Amino acid sequence: MKDPSDELISALYTALNGNVTYGGAAVPVYVVPVEWDDLTVERYIRIAEVRWGDASPKDSNICDGTIDIYVDTFFTGKNAGSKKPMNSIANDASVLIHQTFSLTSFTQVLGRVESMEDFDYELDPQGLVFRKLITYQFITEET
Numbered sequence: 204m205k206d207p208s209d210e211l212i213s214a215l216y217t218a219l220n221g222n223v224t225y226g227g228a229a230v231p232v233y234v235v236p237v238e239w240d241d242l243t244v245e246r247y248i249r250i251a252e253v254r255w256g257d258a259s260p261k262d263s264n265i266c267d268g269t270i271d272i273y274v275d276t277f278f279t280g281k282n283a284g285s286k287k288p289m290n291s292i293a294n295d296a297s298v299l300i301h302q303t304f305s306l307t308s309f310t311q312v313l314g315r316v317e318s319m320e321d322f323d324y325e326l327d328p329q330g331l332v333f334r335k336l337i338t339y340q341f342i343t344e345e346t
Contacts, residue, residue, distance in 0.1 A: 207343040209310045214304035215250050223248065223295045223321035225288050227317045232236060241308065246288055248296055249273045264345035269317060272296065272337040281329035286321070289333045293319055297337055306343065 212234055220232045225246055233249045247271070256267035274293045278284030303314035317340035325332040 205264075205308065205345050206326060206332070207266065207306065207311075207341075209255070210283045210306045210309060211294070211311075211341060212250055214306065215272065215300055218299045218302075219248055219250075219296055222223050222299055223292055224291050225250055225295075230292055240279070245277045245279075246292060247275055247290065249275065265312075265342065267313075267342040270341065270342075272339060274335045277330055278333075284331040284333065286326075286333050288312065289321075289335050292336055293335045300337075309343040310335070310346050311341060313340065314339065315340050331345045 205270060210319065216232055216234060221229055223230045223232075228244075231244055231247045235249075236251075237247065237249065251273055254269045256269075257277075263279050274296065276284075276289045276292070276313045297316045300314075301316045303311040307316070318336075319338070320336045322334045322336065325334070329332040
C-alpha cells in the first residue's frame with residue numbers, strides 16, 4: 204500500500220492557502236509546527252498529524268484515515284480574546300475541505316470533515332490561545 208499523505212496534505216494546503224480570511228486578512232496555513240516566538244500573525248491554520256485507520260488489510264491498495272488540522276488564535280493582554288475568530292476561521296476552512304480531491308497517484312473515494320472540537324484555552328506568558336481541531340477523514344485507492 205502506498206502512502207497518500209503527501210498528496211492529501213498538498214491538496215488540503217492548496218484548498219486553504221489564501222482562501223480563508225478573517226478581518227480582511229488572509230489566514231496563513233502551515234504544514235510544520237510553528238513556535239509562538241516565530242509567528243508574525245495572531246491567527247493561523249496548521250495541517251498536522253495523519254492517522255491511519257485499520258479497515259484495510261496491509262496488502263490492499265485502499266487506505267483510510269484522518270488528518271488533524273488546527274486553527275489557533277492568539278490574544279495579548281489581560282481579559283482579551285474571544286472564540287469568535289477561531290470559530291469563523293474553522294467554519295470557513297471546513298467548507299473548503301469538505302470534499303474529495305483530485306490526486307495524482309490515488310483516487311480519493313471519501314473526503315469529508317469528520318468532526319470539529321474546541322480545546323480549553325491555553326494561557327501563554329504573553330496572552331491567551333484558543334484552539335480548534337478539525338478532523339478530516341479520507342479513503343483513498345491507488346490508481
